[in-house]
Amino acid sequence: MKSAVKRVISMIPVLLGVMLLIFIMLRIVPGDPVTVLLGEHYSQETIDRLTAAMKLDRPLLEQFISYVLGVLKGDLGISYVSKRPVTMMILQALPYTVKLALMAAAFAWVIGLFAGIIAAVKENKIPDRIFMAFSLAGVSVPVFMSALLLQYIFAFRLKLFPITSDGSILSMLLPAIALGWNSAGSIARLTRSSLIEVMQADYIDTARAKGLKRRSVIFGHALKNSLLPVITMMAIQLSSMLSGAVITESVFGIPGIGRLATTSISNRDMPLLQGTILFTTVVIILGNLIADLLYSVLDPRIRSQM
Amino acid sequence: MDEKNVLEIRDLHTSFFTEKGVVRAVNGVDLNVPEGKIIGLVGESGCGKSMTARSVMGLVRYPGKVESGSIRLDGKELTGLKDQDLREVCGNDVSMIFQEPMTSLNPVLRVGHQVEESLLVHHKVNSRKEAKQEVIEMFNHVGIPEAEQRYSCYPHELSGGLRQRVMIAMAMICEPRLLIADEPTTALDVTVEAQILRLMKELCEEHGMSVLLITHNLGVVAEICDEVYVMYAGRIVEHASVFSLFDHTSHPYTKGLLSSIPRIGKNPEYLHTIPGIVPNLLHLPEGCPFSTRCDLALERCRKELPELNAVGENHECRCFEAIKEG
Numbered sequence: 001m002k003s004a005v006k007r008v009i010s011m012i013p014v015l016l017g018v019m020l021l022i023f024i025m026l027r028i029v030p031g032d033p034v035t036v037l038l039g040e041h042y043s044q045e046t047i048d049r050l051t052a053a054m055k056l057d058r059p060l061l062e063q064f065i066s067y068v069l070g071v072l073k074g075d076l077g078i079s080y081v082s083k084r085p086v087t088m089m090i091l092q093a094l095p096y097t098v099k100l101a102l103m104a105a106a107f108a109w110v111i112g113l114f115a116g117i118i119a120a121v122k123e124n125k126i127p128d129r130i131f132m133a134f135s136l137a138g139v140s141v142p143v144f145m146s147a148l149l150l151q152y153i154f155a156f157r158l159k160l161f162p163i164t165s166d167g168s169i170l171s172m173l174l175p176a177i178a179l180g181w182n183s184a185g186s187i188a189r190l191t192r193s194s195l196i197e198v199m200q201a202d203y204i205d206t207a208r209a210k211g212l213k214r215r216s217v218i219f220g221h222a223l224k225n226s227l228l229p230v231i232t233m234m235a236i237q238l239s240s241m242l243s244g245a246v247i248t249e250s251v252f253g254i255p256g257i258g259r260l261a262t263t264s265i266s267n268r269d270m271p272l273l274q275g276t277i278l279f280t281t282v283v284i285i286l287g288n289l290i291a292d293l294l295y296s297v298l299d300p301r302i303r304s305q306m
Numbered sequence: 307m308d309e310k311n312v313l314e315i316r317d318l319h320t321s322f323f324t325e326k327g328v329v330r331a332v333n334g335v336d337l338n339v340p341e342g343k344i345i346g347l348v349g350e351s352g353c354g355k356s357m358t359a360r361s362v363m364g365l366v367r368y369p370g371k372v373e374s375g376s377i378r379l380d381g382k383e384l385t386g387l388k389d390q391d392l393r394e395v396c397g398n399d400v401s402m403i404f405q406e407p408m409t410s411l412n413p414v415l416r417v418g419h420q421v422e423e424s425l426l427v428h429h430k431v432n433s434r435k436e437a438k439q440e441v442i443e444m445f446n447h448v449g450i451p452e453a454e455q456r457y458s459c460y461p462h463e464l465s466g467g468l469r470q471r472v473m474i475a476m477a478m479i480c481e482p483r484l485l486i487a488d489e490p491t492t493a494l495d496v497t498v499e500a501q502i503l504r505l506m507k508e509l510c511e512e513h514g515m516s517v518l519l520i521t522h523n524l525g526v527v528a529e530i531c532d533e534v535y536v537m538y539a540g541r542i543v544e545h546a547s548v549f550s551l552f553d554h555t556s557h558p559y560t561k562g563l564l565s566s567i568p569r570i571g572k573n574p575e576y577l578h579t580i581p582g583i584v585p586n587l588l589h590l591p592e593g594c595p596f597s598t599r600c601d602l603a604l605e606r607c608r609k610e611l612p613e614l615n616a617v618g619e620n621h622e623c624r625c626f627e628a629i630k631e632g
Contacts, residue, residue, distance in 0.1 A: 202409040209363050209404075210424045210476065211397030214389070220423075224414045300460040301413055 004293055011285055018281045019071065023064050026270050036268045037080045071278065077271030079264075086275035089260060096167055097256035100248070101241035103169075103176035108183035109234060115184070116191025116230075121218065123196055131188060138185025147178035147251040164253035175252040179245050183237045190233055194226040201225070228299055232291045239287020243280035311378075312484045312516040313339035313362070313400075318375035320354075320361045329587045331357040331370065333540030336614070337518075339484060344510055344517040346527040346548075348563070349537035350584055355520045358537070359486045363402050364392045380483060398428045401477035405489040407469035411461035417469075418457030421445075421476045428480050444475045448505060467498035474505065481513060488520045503530050524563060528552060533620075536560050539585055539595035542614060546621040556623035558600045594625070602627050 034050050035042075051057050055066065070077065076086035115131040122128045138146075154174055155163040165171040198204070199222055207221040244257030257276060264272035296302045320332035332354045339345045347355045361372045362384065377384040379400055384392060396402075401424075404410040412420060421444065422437040424430075431437045438457065445453035448471045461469055470490060477485055487506065491499035507530045510517050519531060527534050527548065534551050536544040536559065544557040555561050562580035582599035585591055591598050597607040606626055617623045 202404060202406055203412040205365050206404060206410045206420075206473070206476070207412065207423075208365060208393075209396055209402040211393045211395070211427055212423065213393060213427075216427070221412050221415070225412070299414060301462045 007289055007292065011289065014285060015282065016068070019068060019278060020064065022274050022277050023067060026274060027060070033080060033268065033270050067274075076275035076278070079269055079272045081267045081269045081272070086271050089272065090257065090275055090279055093256050093260045096165075096254050097242060097244055097249070097258065099167065099169075099172055100175055100179065100245060100254060100256060101238060103172055104180035104183065104241055104245075104248075105234070105238045107176055107180035108187055108237065111180075112184040112187025113191055113230070115188040117195060117218075117223070119188065119192040120195035120199070120226075123192075128192075132192070135185035135188040138181040138183075139189065141181075143178060143182055143245075143247045144251060146181055147175070147248055150174045150178050151251060167254070171252075172254075175245075175248045175254060178251070179241060179248045183241075187230060187233060187237075191226065191230050194229055195222060198222045198226040224298065228295060231294050231298065235287050235291030235294060236284075239284050239290075242287070243283040244276070310341045311338045312341050312380060313337070313518065314376070314378040315358070315362070316376040316378075318358065318361060318377065319373040320357050320366055320370060321373050322370040324369060324588075327588050330540050330590070331587060332361060333590075334375070335537070335540070335542055337535055337542065339516045339518050340533075341516055342510070342514050343532040344507065344519055344530050346531035346534040347518060347520045347537060348522065348524060348527055348534055350522060352584055352587070353537045354540040355537050356488055359402065359488050359518065359520055362400065362486060363396055364389070365402075394428070397424045397482075398480045399482055400484040400486065401480065401482045402486040402488065403470070403473045403477050403490045406493050407466050407473055408493065410473060411469055413461055415460075416458050417461055417464065417472045418442075418445075418459075421472065421479055424476060424479050430480055440479065441475070444479050445472075448475045448478065448509070449501075450475070466494055467501065470494060470498075470502055471505070474502070474509070478509060478513075478515075482515065484516045484518065485510075486518045486520070489522070490519070491526065492521070492523070499526075506530065524567060536563070539590060540587065541595065541624065543596065543624045544622065545614070546618075546623075550618060550621045554618055554621065556617045556621065556628035557596075557625050558602055558627070559596050562599075 034047055034054065034056065038046060038050065055063060058066075067077075074087055076090070078084065079086055079089060082089065112135070115135060119128040119131040151163060151174060155161045161174050162171045165175055195218075199218075201222075204217060204222060207217045212220065244259075244261055246258035246262055248254070249256045249258035250262060257279065260272065261276040261280075263269070264276060315335055315337040318332050318335045318337075319330065322329040322331060335354070335358055337345075337347070337358070347358065349355045357366065357370070360366050362377050362379075364384075364387075366372060372385055375385065379395060382395070384395065387395075411417060418438065418441050422434070422441045425437045425440060426434075431440060442453045442457055445456055450456050450468060450471050456464070456468070456472075461472075464472065473490075485506075490506070491502050494502060503526060506517060506519075509515065519526070521527060531548050533547050534545070535542050536551075536557065538559050544551065544555075544560050546554075546556075551560065552564070555564055559580070562578070565578040566580065568577050580599055585595055585598060591608070593606075593608045593610050594600070594603070594612055597603040600607065604626065612624050612626050612629070614622045614624045615629050617628050623629070
């Protein structure tokens with residue numbers, strides 16, 4: 001438990017570092033936010049006034065400190081384009097992304113684990129070949145391709161689902177499958193190889209020598225060991241889905257975090273871009289932290305080191 | 307020998323069907339384990355001694371398989387049994403201890419649970435509580451201190467010696483007729499080795515259990531075995547009572563093994579080794595498999611495989627020279 005706290009505390013310097021990096025990068029890229037904001041007709045006076053109002057004339061260090069202090073208070077700044085608080089915009093987009101991520105993860109985990117276990121048990125037999133062909137497709141077909149394909153077949157041709165998503169469960173199904181297929185493929189492949197490897201271990205012989213049935217050997221002895229790396233992968237996948245699925249959200253018109261990021265880039269909306277990147281970072285770091293903690297819950301060898 | 311045999315192996319052939327050809331790991335082994343006796347099975351690495359044991363337990367992995375022969379446990383034929391029926395025998399009437407206590411226990415399950423599984427799967431107890439009670443008793447019995455606390459330990463929290471005691475507890479808990487111990491002390495310290503061997507001998511005497519002890523250590527054999535089988539390249543080359551084996555060693559291979567044991571004060575500069583290497587099981591030499599390394603090998607040895615013939619009371623040997631002498 002002590003080291004779990006330690007892990008959480010060690011996130012602080014990482015976050016500060018990330019904030020500094022984002023801050024510097026956005027000031028290196030060409031293009032003055034003030035001119036972007038003002039459009040075509042403006043006087044030098046207006047520029048100066050706005051620059052002062054946005055505190056862009058202050059020293060960089062001061063700008064950074066006031067940015068960090070703002071973040072601590074939950075203030076990510078005001079979007080240049082929509083003139084609304086970035087925190088609000090992220091909180092509004094979040095439910096869509098969360099819904100999409102959870103559905104995609106559920107799809108990926110159930111299908112991926114099931115396919116992986118069956119494939120390992122029936123190693124080199126027909127079910128293995130079929131599942132592995134599907135997961136290879138899942139891993140190698142890019143998301144924009146599978147998303148467009150699913151959209152064309154099931155929404156446009158068969159009219160089973162709405163083409164764009166309004167946030168309802170039904171309209172989220174296709175995007176979730178498009179996003180989850182890829183993860184399902186990698187989970188299935190990792191589960192399969194990990195389970196096959198574990199089945200070679202000495203303690204599997206011990207379990208069989210005890211007279212356990214094949215099913216008990218696989219589910220009681222092998223699976224828990226073989227899922228250790230899979231769980232890590234699942235947690236990391238979920239956190240990357242939660243931080244916004246840029247392509248899937250764009251194809252299906254879901255107003256989530258991914259969309260927020262893409263629009264902020266095309267609008268050169270610095271506060272919004274800063275906000276979404278920071279949000280993504282936090283989610284990914286948390287995902288890794290949870291993966292580590294889960295690992296230690298499942299593996300007693302690591303638990304005792306903590 | 308008119309004692310009752312717990313285990314009878316007759317003409318066992320276990321082979322591996324690899325891409326390069328058929329590897330005959332066990333090539334016609336006959337072996338008896340009489341009731342209440344400790345029988346040693348000795349040989350170098352790769353001579354097929356572990357595979358003989360694994361054949362009994364149905365643990366031969368793909369691409370290996372028991373080709374022919376008979377394995378009888380208390381008269382019951384085990385070869386050709388359906389997997390399900392064999393699993394009822396394993397862990398119950400016959401159980402096995404493995405070489406590596408470090409890797410033979412499941413790292414993510416509590417040791418108590420791993421031991422009590424045998425009880426539960428063979429329906430020896432009615433409840434988990436009863437099972438736990440029996441496990442703790444067995445832990446005490448095999449000399450695991452603080453048995454109650456150890457019950458909920460994970461394998462990595464125990465020393466090698468303790469883990470092997472857990473393995474023995476696991477193997478003993480259903481009171482099997484036969485215990486197969488595959489190099490149970492090879493991975494342990496010498497002092498721990500002596501303790502474990504003594505424990506096995508005690509348990510064997512107490513419960514009237516038979517033991518098939520697989521080892522490459524002739525010192526271990528001398529210490530606790532009643533009879534010994536010496537294996538070479540998938541075949542039994544010598545079989546004798548322990549005294550007869552050490553006093554009237556007949557097979558040149560066994561002689562070589564015995565003189566390869568370092569002895570204090572006896573020409574310490576020179577340690578005898580058997581020249582050459584174990585023949586490749588894919589391309590076994592014609593005739594006696596040991597002929598390529600044997601000082602006494604004759605023309606006949608390279609053409610014809612000697613039978614396992616009696617050379618004395620309770621003593622058999624697979625060698626033309628030995629028969630002549632005997």
